[in-house]
Amino acid sequence: MIRIDSIYNRASAVVLHPGCCLDLLRDMPDGCAKLVVTSPPYNLSKEYEKKVSIEEYLYRQRPVIKECVRVLHPKGSICWQVGNFVENGAILPLDILLYETFAGHGLHYRNRIVWHFGHGLHCTRRMSGRYETINWFTMAAKDYTFHLDPIRVPQKYPGKKYFKGPKAGECSCNPKGKNPGDVWDIPNVKHNHVEKTVHPCQFPVELVERLVLALTDAGDLVVDPFMGVGTTAVAAVMHGRRAAGAEVVPEYVEIARKRVRLAADGRLRTRPMTRPIYEPRPSDAQAAKRRVRGKSRIA
Ligand SMILES: C[S@@+](CC[C@H](N)C(=O)[O-])C[C@H]1O[C@@H](n2cnc3c(N)ncnc32)[C@H](O)[C@@H]1O
Helix, strand or coil, X not given: CCCEECCCCCCCCEEEEECCHHHHHHCCCCCCEEEEEECCCCCCCCCCCCCCCHHHHHHHHHHHHHHHHHHEEEEEEEEEEECEEEECCEEEEHHHHHHHHHHHCCCEEEEEEEEECCCXXXXXXXXXXXXXXXXXXXXXXXCCCCCCHHXXXXXXXXXXXXXXXXXCCCECCCCCXXXXXXXXXXXXXXXXXCCCCCCCCCCCHHHHHHHHHHXXXXXXXXXXXXXXXXXXXXXXXXXXXXXXXXXXXXXXXXXXHHHHHHHHCCCCCCCCCCCCCCCCCCCXXXXXXXXXXXXXXXX
16 A cells, blocks of 8 residues: 655655645755646635735745745746636736746746636626636756657647658658647536545646646656645656645545545546547437427427
């Protein structure tokens, strides 16, 4: 059975710290983490947070970001996954507000990845929010870990060939697949998602898997300061990386432990990275019901 420690130790395969992330990070040596990936609280009055002013929120994030930068490996990456803070119906995009903090540490902004999903609250006074962002920064300007092959996605026209020139008849696209781009269509974890736990804001394992595979090597340490139910640790363990995370809610830590154990045994059910987005077919029961309702309204 995989050993899960509560306090950081260089030899640990997995550390799930029950408490504040600053306590975990301050125990970690400089440069030990190849990837920091997290989704911090968004200050939306979820059950695990108390809403504060946006200034206070940004002020509280700073020491955590500073510690994350300190523990970052010279070839490492930070991926900060955020959405919007909402005040009196007006949105404040947290990635824009946090940008200066990361840039102020000399990090290099590689991608603002748009994570698009199909489900969420239905707004009545503005368009419904259907994306959040993953803000990828590297410590190094040039020499940073990045592997494209493990995260390639199928080509749109895999059989496409050059029709003229010296390569006429040869395949014109990479047979290994294409770069996934910076807009990722990945279902969010709602009630019918196979990964759903009691946590109100889990991110999907496949979102983190992409980052783990692209930005780390086997055996590297992946850190999540706000780990919730341990999704980052799960993705890390599934791919032979080490993991460390902190969480203040004991119930979430317990769930994280169970999920990591199942993942280490290959028994955790997750949505596979390669599964296409589900498109309802006309014959599906729900679609059929909608058609019937639609007809009766017209009639
Ligand atoms: C948006 S959720 C992260 C969910 C996570 N990505 C997952 O998939 O389960 C943010 C988490 O940060 C936790 N949290 C808030 N303040 C914290 C702190 N100072 N240290 C550690 N965790 C904290 C909250 O309890 C919450 O579970």
